[in-house]
Amino acid sequence: MLNIAVLVSGGGTNLQAIIDSIESGKLDNVRIVKVISNKEGAYALERAAKHGIEGVCISPGSYEDRADYFEALSKELKNAGTELIVLAGFLVVLSPGFVREWQGRIINIHPSLIPSFCGDGYYGLKVHEKALERGVKVTGATVHFVDEGTDTGPIILQKAVNVEDGDTPEILQKRVMEQAEWIILPQAIRMIADGRIKTG
Numbered sequence: 001m002l003n004i005a006v007l008v009s010g011g012g013t014n015l016q017a018i019i020d021s022i023e024s025g026k027l028d029n030v031r032i033v034k035v036i037s038n039k040e041g042a043y044a045l046e047r048a049a050k051h052g053i054e055g056v057c058i059s060p061g062s063y064e065d066r067a068d069y070f071e072a073l074s075k076e077l078k079n080a081g082t083e084l085i086v087l088a089g090f091l092v093v094l095s096p097g098f099v100r101e102w103q104g105r106i107i108n109i110h111p112s113l114i115p116s117f118c119g120d121g122y123y124g125l126k127v128h129e130k131a132l133e134r135g136v137k138v139t140g141a142t143v144h145f146v147d148e149g150t151d152t153g154p155i156i157l158q159k160a161v162n163v164e165d166g167d168t169p170e171i172l173q174k175r176v177m178e179q180a181e182w183i184i185l186p187q188a189i190r191m192i193a194d195g196r197i198k199t200g
């Protein structure tokens with residue numbers, strides 16, 4: 001059984017995709033030991049509660065400095081028995097120290113085909129705005145290991161999604177979630193749980 005913790009900042013539809021995969025038996029060797037949000041009142045925490053999963057808010061604003069925040073976050077993760085950290089729309093930039101401590105045991109879902117539309121400032125809806133501005137005909141999503149850079153870690157899975165005439169950032173975001181993110185994130189977790197890829 002692989003113990004995962006899911007870190008979130010908002011709606012938590014990717015968290016929901018993981019929960020659904022566990023409940024339907026597709027991820028029968030994975031357990032969510034904790035959902036952690038940096039934002040009080042994030043809907044993702046409600047999703048966790050609805051499924052009997054422990055959720056907690058640990059907010060950077062409640063700590064003196066970033067070092068204290070990441071120490072508290074790491075402690076919570078260890079106490080829960082976390083083996084893999086899944087960033088599912090978690091919009092806090094991790095400190096190098098935290099990444100080193102959890103080296104090879106953090107994965108992230110990003111809503112584009114990395115190396116396009118990624119790096120500093122590319123998150124959430126902004127990614128799709130930039131893709132539409134550039135006029136690409138194909139976009140998608142990527143699951144990758146997290147290293148000390150922003151969206152620079154080794155790629156695990158990618159899935160392409162067509163851009164259609166008349167797309168708005170919101171429409172494109174929804175299509176990328178439905179056709180790519182909610183599929184490849186549980187798949188990547190499955191690959192790690194099955195020992196098909198190395199986590200460290």
Ligand code: GAR
Nearest residue numbers: 011012013014089109110111123124
């Ligand atoms: C998702 O589209 C995820 O790929 C993106 O935030 C959204 C969260 O949605 N993450 C990033 O942009 C990270 N750079 P959700 O809360 O409904 O899963």
